[in-house]
Amino acid sequence: GESVGLHLPTLSVQEGDNSIINCAYSNSASDYFIWYKQESGKGPQFIIDIRSNMDKRQGQRVTVLLNKTVKHLSLQIAATQPGDSAVYFCAESEVFGNEKLTFGTGTRLTIIP
Amino acid sequence: DGGITQSPKYLFRKEGQNVTLSCEQNLNHDAMYWYRQDPGQGLRLIYYSQIVNDFQKGDIAEGYSVSREKKESFPLTVTSAQKNPTAFYLCASSIDLWGKNIQYFGAGTRLSVL
16 A cells, blocks of 8 residues: 655754654545644654645644655744654544544654753 | 553463454544554554544454444454564554644553463
């Protein structure tokens, strides 16, 4: 079956800098994408989502960019803080509103003080 | 205080034993899910339920069983047929809001084999 993957398993960023976490997906039928943040020993926490009819969506300090042409998704975190250290997952579903999500492997983001 | 409660936080299983992981939600969500997470890995879907008294197998259902007798509860049993049960188990729930199904997760249960 189709799978969602990540380019880099780990990323270290200086505190205060911006970070970009990438996600490649292979399912051209993917219609809905979500980013989750998982801190050590905890469950994933919803960050932001985007539908395939959009190419950009902004939240508080976070921006998700979607490039359907190359099947690429990215999460930008502005002015990173120590609390941003976590594993970040992208997830996708084929149909907007479909309850089944396919998760990527995850990227571990470490913020350097 | 609304949310998803998983218990216990840590669980140990002996060889040949069945163990049941609890998941309760008071969010009035229709759908509930169970995922398995291995170290350094993503989440893999075990079972999911979109409505009471109905559930579907996910990608790795072998060796697991579930029930959905109440909207609030979706317990997962790890049977003796699951030969490698050591993992972090996550329960989630979601509700259809304007076509979106954002899944919200519990804090997880870490299962180890004695």
